[in-house]
Amino acid sequence: MAANRPLSKSELQQKLRRKAVRFFKAHDVESKLESLLNEMFAAQPSDVYGYMSEYFHSLSLEPVISGIKIREILDTSGDKAVEVDLYCTIDGVSKKVSSWVSSFGGEADVERIISTTEESLSHTLKKIPVKNQKDIDQLLEENVTSDKSLAQAVSYAAATGAAMLSKIPLYRHITIKEEAEALTPLPLLSMLAFGRHSSAKLRFSEFLLSPASTIDVIEQVQKLIVVYKNLWKTFTEKHGPSGVPITSFGAYCPVIDKVDPVLELLQESCREAGLQQDHVNIWINVTADHMFDQDKGKYELCTGVWKATDDLVNIYCDLQQAHPNIKGFINPFHSHDSTAWQKLATRLQDQECLLISGADLTDKLMYPEQLEPGSEQPQELPSVNCASLNVLNTITVSNLHHKTEKLKAVSASHTIMTDLSLIHTHSQAKDLAEMAIGLGYNYIKLGAPRGLHTTTLSTLFNRTSWSCTFQ
Structure with missing residues (x-):
C-alpha cells in the first residue's frame, strides 16, 4: 500500500527537478548558458537582451514549414487568383514568412480549391525545411496535380521565404552557378x-x-x-x-x-x-x-x-x-x-x-x-x-x-x-x-x-x- 501512496509536495518538486536536470543536460543548456554569459560579459553589449536573442537564434533549429493559408483575391486584370501565405516555425514559433499570388483566370472554383487543398497540403509540407526547394516541389508535383497555379504559388513562396530567412537576395538564393557574377x-x-x-x-x-x-x-x-x-x-x-x-x-x-x-x-x-x-x-x-x-x-x-x-x-x-x-x-x-x-x-x-x-x-x-x-x-x-x-x-x-x-x-x-x-x-x-x-x-x-x-x-x-x- 505504501508504494501507491501519493507523492508529497516536496517529493513532486524533487521529481520535477530531476526531470529538468535530465532535460537540460540532454540539450547542453548549462554549458551554452555559461558560454553566453562569459561572451556577453566580455562584449558588454548595450542591448543585453538583443545580444541574448541573437545568441539563442544561432542555436535554434532550422526553419521548417508549419502550414499554408490560401485566400481568394482578384489580380490586376480582374481575374480570380489565389494568394498563398507560407508559415514557418522559427525559434519555436509559427510565423508568416512570405506570400505569392497566382492567377487562375476564367471560371475557376477557387473556393473548392481552398476547402479541399489548404489543410491537406499544410499537412503534407509540415516540418519540411523551407530551404529544401527540391523536396517541396516534388511533394507539390505529387500532391497538386490539377491546380497548377496553386502549386506555383506555394513553390515560389517557399523560394522567396527561404531567401528572406537566409538574409540573402533572392537572386543569390536561386542562382544556378554560385561562383558566377550576377x-x-x-x-x-x-x-x-x-x-x-x-x-x-x-x-x-x-x-x-x-x-x-x-x-x-x-x-x-x-x-x-x-x-x-x-x-x-x-x-x-x-x-x-x-x-x-x-x-x-x-x-x-x-x-x-x-x-x-x-x-x-x-x-x-x-x-x-x-x-x-x-x-x-x-x-x-x-x-x-x-x-x-x-x-x-x-x-x-x-x-x-x-x-x-x-x-x-x-x-x-x-x-x-x-x-x-x-x-x-x-x-x-x-x-x-x-x-x-x-x-x-x-x-x-x-x-x-x-x-x-x-x-x-x-x-x-x-x-x-x-x-x-x-x-x-x-x-x-x-x-x-x-x-x-x-x-x-x-x-x-x-x-x-x-x-x-x-x-x-x-x-x-x-x-x-x-x-x-x-x-x-x-x-x-x-x-x-x-x-x-x-x-x-x-x-x-x-x-x-x-x-x-x-x-x-x-x-x-x-x-x-x-x-x-x-x-
Whole structure:
C-alpha cells in the first residue's frame, strides 16, 4: 500500500527537478548558458537582451514549414487568383514568412480549391525545411496535380521565404552557378502594339525598345520612359485627350497600317528624347503563328495582304537594313517553317540581329516527348540564337531551374529571354526580376514603363549596387 501512496509536495518538486536536470543536460543548456554569459560579459553589449536573442537564434533549429493559408483575391486584370501565405516555425514559433499570388483566370472554383487543398497540403509540407526547394516541389508535383497555379504559388513562396530567412537576395538564393557574377538582364520595354491588340491593319504584334548594352543603362532607360511619354503626347495631340487605346501591359495601340511609319515614329520619338540610333535597340515581336494560313502557305502581313515566305524574309532584311538598330525578331515565322528561319538567319548573320523563338516553340524543341500524339515535331532550328522561357507558366522553381539548365545544355550559344509582361503584383514583379538575374537570363521582356513594370525596372537597377553587371 505504501508504494501507491501519493507523492508529497516536496517529493513532486524533487521529481520535477530531476526531470529538468535530465532535460537540460540532454540539450547542453548549462554549458551554452555559461558560454553566453562569459561572451556577453566580455562584449558588454548595450542591448543585453538583443545580444541574448541573437545568441539563442544561432542555436535554434532550422526553419521548417508549419502550414499554408490560401485566400481568394482578384489580380490586376480582374481575374480570380489565389494568394498563398507560407508559415514557418522559427525559434519555436509559427510565423508568416512570405506570400505569392497566382492567377487562375476564367471560371475557376477557387473556393473548392481552398476547402479541399489548404489543410491537406499544410499537412503534407509540415516540418519540411523551407530551404529544401527540391523536396517541396516534388511533394507539390505529387500532391497538386490539377491546380497548377496553386502549386506555383506555394513553390515560389517557399523560394522567396527561404531567401528572406537566409538574409540573402533572392537572386543569390536561386542562382544556378554560385561562383558566377550576377548579370542583370537588359529590359525590353513595350511601346506599341498591333495585331489582335489594335484595329490597325498591321498584323505584327508588338514593337519594343531597349538600351544598347554598351552604354549607361540606367540613363538610357530613363530616356526610354521619356520616349513613352512623348508618344502619348503625340497621340493626344493627334486624336484628342483620349489618345489611343492601351493594352493591359501598357503599350499604345495606334491605327498605323504599315511597318515603316511605325519604325519612323519610334526613331523620331527616340531622337526627341535625346537617344541616338546607336544608343537604343528596336525589337519586333511578330508572333507569326497568328499570321500564318496553313491552306495558303502564306503570312498575312496586313489585313488582306498575304506574303510568301521568301517575301517575308526580304521584308525583314529590308527593315533591318533601313534601321540597323533593329536588334531582334521574336517569332518571325511559324514554328514549323524551319526553312524560313534558316534563310533569314543566313541573310542576317553579319548584322548581330537575334532570331528569338517564343516560349511555346522553346518548350517543343526542349521536350519533344511532351507533344500530343499525332502532332508534328518541329525540326531543330539552329538559326534560333535566342530562346524565350515563360517564367509565369512554369509550375515550380525546380522546374524553372531544370528548363533553364536544359536549354543552356542544348546550346551554349543561346541567349535567353523571359517574358514578364503579364505580371500581376508589385511583389511578383520584384521577385521574378530577381529570379531572372539568378538564372542568368540575358533579356527581360516587359510591358510599358509604367505601373508594375517600373517595379521590375527598379529591382534590376537596385541590384546593380550588389555587384551585378548588365549583360
